Amino acid sequence: MDVTAHAFKSNVKAALKDAQLQRALAGLPTGLVAQRAAAKARLPEFEALRDVGRDIKNHTLAHLDLYLEAWERNAIAAGAKVHWAPTAADARDIISGICRDANARLVTKGKSMVSEEIGLNAHLEKSGLEVVETDLGEYLVQIRHETPSHIIAPAIHLTEGQIEADFRRHHTHLPKDRPLDEPVKIVSEARDILREKFIKADVGITGANFLVAETGSSIIVTNEGNGDLTQSLARVHVVITSIDKVVPTLEDVSTLLRLLARSATGQDFSVYTTFSTGPRRAADPDGPAEYHVVVLDNGRSALLGTSFQEVLRCIRCGACMNHCPVYGAVGGHAYGWVYPGPIGAVLNPALIGLGEAGDLPNASTFCGRCESVCPMKIPLPGLMREWRMREFATGGGGRLARMAIGVWSYFARRPRLYHAVARLGIAGLGALGRTRGSFRSLPLSGGWTRHRDLAAPQGRTFQQLWAESRQGVPR
Amino acid sequence: MSTPGNEAGRRAKVLGAVRSGLGKQRGAGAREAVEVRLQGQLRHLIPGRSRQDSEHLKALFAEQLRGGSATVLDAASEDDVPRVIAAYLRGQNQPLAVRCGDDAWLRSLDWSKEPALVVSNGRADPADAVGLTHAVAGIAETGTLMLASGPENPVTVTFLPETSIVVLRKSDLVGPYEAAFDRVRERYGRGMMPRTLNLVSGPSRTADVGGRLVTGAHGPRRFCVVVVG
Numbered sequence: 001m002d003v004t005a006h007a008f009k010s011n012v013k014a015a016l017k018d019a020q021l022q023r024a025l026a027g028l029p030t031g032l033v034a035q036r037a038a039a040k041a042r043l044p045e046f047e048a049l050r051d052v053g054r055d056i057k058n059h060t061l062a063h064l065d066l067y068l069e070a071w072e073r074n075a076i077a078a079g080a081k082v083h084w085a086p087t088a089a090d091a092r093d094i095i096s097g098i099c100r101d102a103n104a105r106l107v108t109k110g111k112s113m114v115s116e117e118i119g120l121n122a123h124l125e126k127s128g129l130e131v132v133e134t135d136l137g138e139y140l141v142q143i144r145h146e147t148p149s150h151i152i153a154p155a156i157h158l159t160e161g162q163i164e165a166d167f168r169r170h171h172t173h174l175p176k177d178r179p180l181d182e183p184v185k186i187v188s189e190a191r192d193i194l195r196e197k198f199i200k201a202d203v204g205i206t207g208a209n210f211l212v213a214e215t216g217s218s219i220i221v222t223n224e225g226n227g228d229l230t231q232s233l234a235r236v237h238v239v240i241t242s243i244d245k246v247v248p249t250l251e252d253v254s255t256l257l258r259l260l261a262r263s264a265t266g267q268d269f270s271v272y273t274t275f276s277t278g279p280r281r282a283a284d285p286d287g288p289a290e291y292h293v294v295v296l297d298n299g300r301s302a303l304l305g306t307s308f309q310e311v312l313r314c315i316r317c318g319a320c321m322n323h324c325p326v327y328g329a330v331g332g333h334a335y336g337w338v339y340p341g342p343i344g345a346v347l348n349p350a351l352i353g354l355g356e357a358g359d360l361p362n363a364s365t366f367c368g369r370c371e372s373v374c375p376m377k378i379p380l381p382g383l384m385r386e387w388r389m390r391e392f393a394t395g396g397g398g399r400l401a402r403m404a405i406g407v408w409s410y411f412a413r414r415p416r417l418y419h420a421v422a423r424l425g426i427a428g429l430g431a432l433g434r435t436r437g438s439f440r441s442l443p444l445s446g447g448w449t450r451h452r453d454l455a456a457p458q459g460r461t462f463q464q465l466w467a468e469s470r471q472g473v474p475r
Numbered sequence: 476m477s478t479p480g481n482e483a484g485r486r487a488k489v490l491g492a493v494r495s496g497l498g499k500q501r502g503a504g505a506r507e508a509v510e511v512r513l514q515g516q517l518r519h520l521i522p523g524r525s526r527q528d529s530e531h532l533k534a535l536f537a538e539q540l541r542g543g544s545a546t547v548l549d550a551a552s553e554d555d556v557p558r559v560i561a562a563y564l565r566g567q568n569q570p571l572a573v574r575c576g577d578d579a580w581l582r583s584l585d586w587s588k589e590p591a592l593v594v595s596n597g598r599a600d601p602a603d604a605v606g607l608t609h610a611v612a613g614i615a616e617t618g619t620l621m622l623a624s625g626p627e628n629p630v631t632v633t634f635l636p637e638t639s640i641v642v643l644r645k646s647d648l649v650g651p652y653e654a655a656f657d658r659v660r661e662r663y664g665r666g667m668m669p670r671t672l673n674l675v676s677g678p679s680r681t682a683d684v685g686g687r688l689v690t691g692a693h694g695p696r697r698f699c700v701v702v703v704g
Contacts, residue, residue, distance in 0.1 A: 215667065
C-alpha cells in the first residue's frame, strides 16, 4: 500500500475540508462509542477482564517463541502448511506461490489488516489474479480503489449517497433505475454479486484474530459470514496473520473474545467466531483441500524487549480510534498508512520508520481516552511520547518546532529566570488586554486567535497566586 | 518460488529474531511455564451472569439471542421438533425443504410426522433455502451456538442457506464459553478440534453502509434456534 504518512499535515488539512468525510465521521460518538459504553455497562466484570486480558498477552509475549512453536506443532499435526515470513515481500511471494501452485484465477478475501500491510491485493493482481474483497466495507473501498480508513469499519468515511453512486457506476449490468436508496438494498445487491464470487473462487484468503497454541487453530471473528464463505467454498484456504496473534489456550482466548466485540462494535459477541484447524478431513463433505497459514514478522520481533513490546498486545478492536478526538476530526486516511488512530501513531513508526511516520505520534492531545478504553491497557499516550523523544533525539521535528522547544527548555531549566520572564509577560499582557478582557489577535498566536479570542491574563502568574495562597495572603 | 530450503531459513529467521528480542527478559523455567499453561486448563475470571441455575441460563440464552435478531423456540420433546420447525417455516413463508448433514440424532427424529417437510442429507448447495444443524453446545453467556463441522453438520449447511435452524438439546446448554470448550475436549480429545468450530450468535449482519445495521449480509438472513426438552 502506498505510504503517505509523511504528508500527514497536508492530509489533515484536506480531511478537515472534506464535507462528505466530516458528515460520515459525525456518527462516531453516537455509534461505536455509545455502543461500547452500553456493552461495558451490561458486564460488571468488564474492567477486571481488561486486567486479565493484559496479563494473558504479557505472559504470551514473554514466551512468544515457545507458544509459536507449540501452535505450529499442533497446526501441522492437523494438516496445516505453516509458512514463516520475515518481511512483507516474503509473505507476498509465499502467497502468490500458493496461488500459482493452485492454478488460481479468482481469489476471494476476508477482511485482513495484515494483508493491507503487505500490499497483497496489488501484488496478486499484478500476477494476473482477480482479487475480490468480500467484507462489505472492504468491497465498498475496493471498488473505489481506496484503502480502509478504519481497522474494523473500513468504509466508515463513506456516506450512503457515495456508496449508492459507486454501486451504480460499478455494477453496470444491473438495471439503471433500480432503487438503492436504503442500506438493505445495497447490502442485498452486494450479497448477490459476491455470492457468485465465493462459489467460483479458487483460493480464499482470510486474516486471523487469534492463533491458539493448544489446538493449532486460527480464529476469525466476523458479523457478515463472509470470512466463512471465503474459507469454506474455495479449494485452498490461506490465512495471513502475524506473530503477535498467538495465545496459549482456549481459556485464554475466551477472555480475549469477551473483550474484543464489546470494545470494537459494542456487541456482547460478534455473530461469527470461527476456529479453523487444518484442511478438510477424510470424511468431510466440504471445506478446503489445503489450509495454509502465513505468519508475518515484518518488524514486530524488533519491538520485543523494548518499551514498545506493549503494543504487541493489541487485538485490533479499533476502540482507540473510535474514542480519539484527532481520528474523529480527520478520519483514517490522513494517517497515511494501514493503521490509523492512536494505535497507528504508535505502531506505524515502528513498522515503516520514524522518518516516514514521525508526524503521527505528534497528532495527539494526550487526552488519554485511547488508553482508558484499550481492552489490552496499552499505554498509547506514553508510547507516543516515547516516539516524540526519539524523534527529537534524532534531529527530527522541523526547524521551527525544535527552535521553540530549545527556547522553552532554556528557560525551563532556569526556574528563577523563567518566573521573572513569565511575571513580566503576564503583567504586560494583562495590562494590554484589561479593557477588552480578551485578544482578537496576538503575534505568534494565529493558530488560536483565527478561530476564537484569547482571554487576557489577570496580571499575575499561577506561581504568584499559588505562593500567595500558601502564605494566607488575601488576593 | 518457495523451496523447502528457504522455508526453513525464513522460519529460523523469524523465531531467531523473536528469541533474540526476548533474550534479556526471560528467566529459567520458561519452557516449563509454557507446558504448564498449555496442559493446566488455567481458568480466568468468568462473568457472574454465566454462573446461574439452568432455568436462568436458559432465559439468558434466549434473551441474548433475541437481542441479536434471532428466533428462539421451544420443543417440549424430540417428538415435537419436526412440528416446531415446520410451523416456523410456514410462519416465515419459507419452503418446507430442509438440508441437513448426517447427524445421527437429527436423522433419528420422526420426520414422518410432518409429511410436507422434505429433509435432504449432505452438504448444502447454493440452491438450498433452509439449513438444519445440531449444536454441540449452547452458550448462555452471549446466546451463542457452538457448531462443529464434519459429515454430521457440514459447514456449508451453516452458512449457505438463507434460513439457518439450529437444534439444541437443553442438556447441552452451558453458561460460559469455557464450559462449551470442555465439551469439545471431551468429544475430540485435548488439543484436538474439528476442522471448523463455529460460534454463531444470530443472523449475519453488517453496519458497513452508513453505520446502519442490516441483517442478512453474506450468511443466513434468518437464524432460528429450537431448544429441545
